[in-house]
């Protein structure tokens with residue numbers, strides 16, 4: 281169980297783009313009539329990715345209205361699942377696996393190395409807003425230990441050299457303002 | 470090379486694509502099942518095959534299918550459990566990544582056999598890339614009329630949708646999965662009613678593991694009896710084992726059930742022995758939830774028999790000297806591994822993943838984590854060991870879902886088989902502090918709080 285403190289609504293206007301909205305309506309049709317709440321997890325993934333990287337209270341209220349459910353139904357779900365961010369995060373969220381199989385293959389050292397190199401602790405974001413480090417549980421890739429994900433993209437058989445190169449690449453990507461990889465909203469159709 | 474049933478086509482270039490899968494005989498079983506067989510005949514073949522659930526519990530699939538409420542007039546659902554979050558387990562990922570159409574073929578035959586017209590694949594959210602791969606395969610299957618309305622002109626219709634989780638191990642438990650699929654927190658339901666009667670949206674629902682469902686196509690192709698002739702006793706067929714830890718060749722292997730554990734660990738075909746020429750210390754053979762066994766007990770049972778990769782042999786000796794095949798997540802530890810540290814690590818996992826509904830699980834996992842944390846960091850005392858065993862004993866069997874047991878077993882088995890290591894930690898705090906991962910200990914110490 282994870283504890284979270286929700287932020288107060290700031291009554292900012294948030295909204296999906298018309299194209300995304302259309303996809304969301306299609307997504308809702310994957311579930312029986314009246315069960316639109318089932319779309320909550322996929323919609324939260326899309327919302328987090330497209331609208332700022334974390335789930336502000338305003339954003340969650342907006343999703344509640346889209347799915348025609350109470351705000352509290354969104355809050356309680358958003359705070360239950362570890363992939364949803366309640367607090368703002370960096371552009372690149374680095375999720376390092378800390379569980380047994382990775383740990384006995386050097387995962388703890390990888391986490392330490394990253395923390396030292398970026399000079400932050402788990403759960404923190406670098407002052408430039410680029411990187412957040414999380415220590416997460418088994419990512420289902422133990423055969424390639426040690427493992428981590430950067431914005432859900434796998435990086436396997438990690439070494440400190442690989443991390444050096446990766447961080448350089450990510451910084452470059454950020455400079456060139458490249459958007460990374462495939463989007464959640466494209467995954468379900 | 471061992472026999473390949475599930476992974477037979479895995480090496481074919483481009484096999485992820487419908488046309489290539491089809492070209493190599495793919496979807497032949499779906500055709501056979503939907504056109505030539507009745508649901509009852511399919512069920513009979515599955516029962517004959519002796520196939521057992523590959524999600525962890527090993528319950529006979531045919532029997533489980535026979536429980537589905539067929540009198541209820543509500544729609545029925547098939548759920549493919551692709552939450553795969555049990556530490557050490559990464560076999561379903563392999564199937565979905567390399568053989569998405571084999572999985573779909575199994576889902577189509579199974580849905581038809583169960584009379585379900587809607588099937589959801591619940592995939593853990595971290596497998597975002599796999600969700601894309603599955604969806605692409607689903608789209609192809611729709612185009613080829615293996616999905617959608619009136620499949621192959623049989624009048625049978627089926628929709629398959631992919632549904633993402635969002636980082637919660639507990640959602641692999643089937644009733645938590647259903648809650649999650651309904652857009653709620655993943656709190657397991659009290660059973661009964663079982664999902665076969667009241668599952669998704671209160672309708673009859675079958676939840677099966679990816680590997681279980683992927684085996685249905687080959688079973689229809691070869692016949693239940695032929696499948697049952699592979700393996701040993703009640704452990705029929707082949708099983709995917711995901712091997713990891715301190716071995717030369719971590720990876721996913723398909724084995725005939727009945728293979729000696731020793732062969733699996735040391736043969737070049739499989740794990741390839743212990744890495745860097747070290748010695749084997751212990752194995753967790755079925756995912757983090759099953760009891761850990763020291764080298765001598767994983768290779769041979771307490772009675773001196775060769776230990777085999779079967780449900781029965783791995784469980785031989787019960788909780789005293791046995792373990793379980795579980796999900797097939799095979800974690801190998803070399804002589805350098807610290808069992809106390811590993812136990813602490815796993816307990817922290819369960820504490821993090823407990824949904825918090827039952828006090829013994831919610832409080833017990835947190836309490837065990839604290840005690841193990843201080844033992845591991847040279848701040849524990851001798852009485853902590855019995856305290857741990859006692860907490861674990863009080864969680865076992867007192868909770869809504871098996872996560873409580875899953876959290877307790879690693880602790881009680883580690884103490885049972887490696888008590889001297891726990892005692893060493895309590896007796897020699899200075900040494901423990903010094904040898905344990907230098908910098909890390911410092912960090913952790915400052916975080917430790919007593920209540």
Ligand SMILES: Cc1cc2nc3c(=O)[nH]c(=O)nc-3n(C[C@H](O)[C@H](O)[C@H](O)COP(=O)(O)O)c2cc1C
Pocket residue numbers: 521522523524525526527528530533550551552553554555638639640641642643644676677678679681682870871872875
């Ligand atoms: C805490 C917990 C986590 C589980 N995780 C998974 C999982 O990730 N995948 C899975 O197939 N089964 C998992 N199971 C087992 C399921 O509850 C269920 O038994 C299984 O999906 C049934 O499929 P099978 O009969 O094909 O094995 C888990 C069970 C528990 C108690």
Ligand code: SF4
Pocket residue numbers: 639656657822823824825826827828830831868869870871872873
């Ligand atoms: S045993 Fe643990 S995870 Fe399972 S329902 Fe109870 S509190 Fe939740």
Ligand code: FES
Pocket residue numbers: 377378379380381382383417418419420421422423425427556557558
């Ligand atoms: S333990 Fe790290 S991916 Fe499984």
